[in-house]
Amino acid sequence: MDNLKSENTEIEILNAAKAVFQQKGMDGTRMQEIADKAKINKALLHYYFRSKQLLFEAVFSSAFSLLAPQLNTILNDESDLFEKIIKFTNNYISFVIEHPYLPNFVIQELNRNPEFSNKLRVKENFPTIDKFKIQVSIAIEKGIIKPIETEQLFINIMSLNVFPFIAEPLLMALTNTDKENYNQLLQNRKTEVSSFIINSIKM
Amino acid sequence: MDNLKSENTEIEILNAAKAVFQQKGMDGTRMQEIADKAKINKALLHYYFRSKQLLFEAVFSSAFSLLAPQLNTILNDESDLFEKIIKFTNNYISFVIEHPYLPNFVIQELNRNPEFSNKLRVKENFPTIDKFKIQVSIAIEKGIIKPIETEQLFINIMSLNVFPFIAEPLLMALTNTDKENYNQLLQNRKTEVSSFIINSIKM
DNA sequence: ATCTTTGTTAACTGAATGGTTAAACTATTT
C-alpha cells in the first residue's frame, strides 16, 4: 500500500488542526472546520485520531515541543547570564513572529485544564529552573547583579517577552497603534527588552 | 410591582454569568450552567438578556468597567512618575487577587474578536496613553529617567504586572512552585515589580 | 485473477445546546 498517501493525509490533518485549534482553542474549534481546511471528509479525522480530544492532545504536544527548546535557551544554555538574556529575547520574538498563536494557545489550554501541566512536567524534555538558579546565585555572589530571587527574574523575563504577543489587541488599543506600528514596536523589543532587564539587575 | 424581585433576579443572573463566562470564555460557557448557578430557569436568561451574545456583552462591559480605572491609575493619575509606578503595581496585584479571571477574560475575548476593541475605544472612559506620554518625555528631558519610548515602558509595566496572573499554571510548572508558594511570589511582586522597573529606567 | 487490508466518503445518529412557547403564578391596579 502507498503509505505516502496516508502519511500525507495525517500531516494534512495535523496542520489543519494546528491552525484551527491554535486560533480558536479547544472549545471554539469544530471538527468540520478542520476537515474542510485539510480538504478531507470529517470521518477521516476520527479514522486517524479517534476523537477530538486525542487530536487536540496531538496538537498540544507538538506545540509544546516547539516551545520547550525556546525556554531551554534561557534556562539551560551554557552562555553567560547577560549574553543569554540578550540571546533569548532576540530569538524568542523571531520565533513568535513565525508562530503567532502558539504561546497563547499553550497558556490558555493550561488554564482551562491545569492538570495538564502535571502530565507535562513528567516528560523528559520539560524545562526546569534549577540550572538557571545556580547561575543567578553565582552572579549575585560575584556582585555582577543585584540580589533578586531567580523565580522573580525568570517571571520578569517571560512576562516582558511573552505578554506583548498575548495581549496584542488590548495593547494596540491602549497605546493607540495600528498593526504596522505595533509590529515595529515588537521588532524593537528584540533589543529593547534585554537592555531593560539588564539595566535593572546589573550592579 | 415588586421591582426588587426582578432586580435581584437580574443581578443574580449577571453574577452567575460573570463567574461562568470569566472562567470558561464565550465558547466554553453553557447557558444552562449560568441558570443553574443563578438557581433559576434557563428561559429567564433569555427573558432578561435575550441571547447568549447580549448577556456576554453585558458581562464583558462590566468587566472592562472594572479594569479601566486600574489602568487610569498609571495613565492619568496626577502623581509623580516613580510614585505612580509604585502605586499601580501595588494596587493592581491586590485588585487581581480579588478578580482572578478578569484580566485574562478581557484579553482572550479581545483576541477572539478584535473588532471589540474598536467598539471599546469609542467609549468615553476608555484609557489613553496621551497624558502619560507627556509625563514620560518631561522626565526624560529633566534627566530623571533614561530615554525610552513611552509605549515600550507602558508595555513593560503591563507585562510585568499582568502576565504572572495569566500564565499562572505555566509559570508554576516552570518554576516548580505549588499554589501557596506561587501566591507568596505574587504577593512579593507588589514591591518587587516597581523596584525592577524603576531600577531599569532611573538615571 | 481474487482476496484482504487500508484509506475515503456520504449519510446517518444521538446528545447537547441556544432559543421559544404557552401556561401558571404573583403582584399591582382599578
Place this chain on the structure above:
DNA sequence: AAATAGTTTAACCATTCAGTTAACAAAGAT
C-alpha cells in the same frame, strides 16, 4: 375581587456537533 401586567417554569423545537456506519475504492498479497 376582577382585570391587568410582570415574572417564572416545564416542555418543546431546531440546529449544531462529535462520533458511527456501511459501502466503496485503491493497493498489496496470494
